[in-house]
Amino acid sequence: MSWLSPQEWQAVELSLRVAAVATACSLPFGIVTAFILARYRFPGRELLNGLVHLPLILPPVVTGYLLLLAFGRRGVFGEPLGKVGIVFAFNWTGAALAAGIMAFPLMVRAIRLSIEAVDPKLEAAAATLGASPLRVFVTITLPLALPGILAGAVLAFAKAMGEFGATITFVSNIPGQTQTLPSAIYALLQVPGAEPQAMRLIVISIIVAMGALILSEMLARRLQRRISA
């Protein structure tokens, strides 16, 4: 892609990597959290639900700052993690962490809806056939909720691609390190006369987002057909 400068290309590549890692790493947690919220009633359920949704309702800059406090070089988790070589602060992994956390509520909501749509009667039937709760989850609940899980993952990927506020607060805007697509667009818009370059990245953002959406629709339709036909 010759019409992209190396720096622009870096931003695109970094954004894809950040979004992919954020989605992949948060997906198992998202499924487990969604399953717990969908299937269990316990004290503290509302608290968990609120906690999951917090990034959705807090100003992103607040989430980013809280991440900095927790996972910064001197943060509660950041300092011990740094000693074992896991550094989030001003690193692309930090951008992935921020994107993952910001996308988490959307992911959990979509997956939770799809798990709630799985008929508990089928799970009960599986249990009477001798399947342990884990086997029921893996062989019945998970496959039946797959279209929704896929939708949740794509939604999270799109959100992670576009995450800006928490990311720039937590890991700043270092070209090649933490400068994702939105950060790059923002930076370009600060420079007089760089609007054509910004426009190119904006078009790329739209293409990636639309492509992800269409792909997920197609996959979900196919999975749905497999289930119901």
Added chain:
Amino acid sequence: MTLDIAIRHRFADLKLEVAFTAANGVTALFGPSGAGKTTIANAVAGLLRPDAGRVAINGRILCGAGVWVPPHRRRLAYVFQEARLFPHLSVRANLLYGAKGAAALPHISDLLGIAHLLDRRPARLSGGERQRVALGRALLSKPELLIMDEPLAALDGPRKAEILPYLERLAAEAALPILYVSHSVAEVVRLADRVALITEGKLAGFGPPAELFASPELAQALGPRISGAVLEGRLAAHDPDGLARIETPAGQLFLPVDGAVGSSLRIRIMAEDVLLSRTVPQHLSALNILPARVLGMSGGGPMVSVRLSLQDGSLLLARITARSVSTLGLKAGTEVQAVIKSAALLDHS
């Protein structure tokens, strides 16, 4: 093998309290909708935790005395009213879901006539096929106890007729207790060895279907529409006019039924379809008249249930008016002729 049930459970408006023992063969949980039949079945399966009580198979406690065995460790199988097949799995994968291996698959799928469906998805099966797959899936899990909750209720007449023979064969062959929840007399009489009559959460009667359905004490609980008697007989001959001659220990019956000569039949006679006469009636259109003796009467008001003993001692129930009872001078010991207006054929074998 035996299944011991003694449970207490409180629902919103139902106080369930039953205790009985089910041996090998089919024990029907019979009663009106909302009586608590499915609740009992679910408590046995472990899908519901009763407030108190005990469920045990062969002395192995499943619940009670501080023990709670989760459903997947109870070694039972459950056939639900809706087949509950797993929509994302093929018929084959559904059948093998609870099985230890595929060794018994050919036998079971032949038995149930589903061998040609193995590669299909449940969505492409008819209702009757689905229920047969559900039955096969339950059997392949090699349960110690089989629970069936109205397995035919969601099917129309022809589909029911399609499955009943399989259930009958299963009931005859299976060496395990089968709990069969139903509110259909026809199904229960056809399949059950024993009936546990459940009304309003209580055990209102327990015994063989022929006895239970002819019991005047239960006529009230059952309602006059479904009380009646069951006669066993043998198809002796087909007469040229199309009627079949059926020999029962209580006498001969003529009914318009098909079937091979020599096959045995069960016939249900509803209390409402029996007339009584002091003499052998002449010039009457009814063909089936059996001599009987009055055992007793029950019920107040204008309608009375009369319990009769036929020649061989089997029970017959007649529902007639109190006025006829006094006109005919009926009392215990009176010899009468029971005129049977119609009889339903329950099964062939």
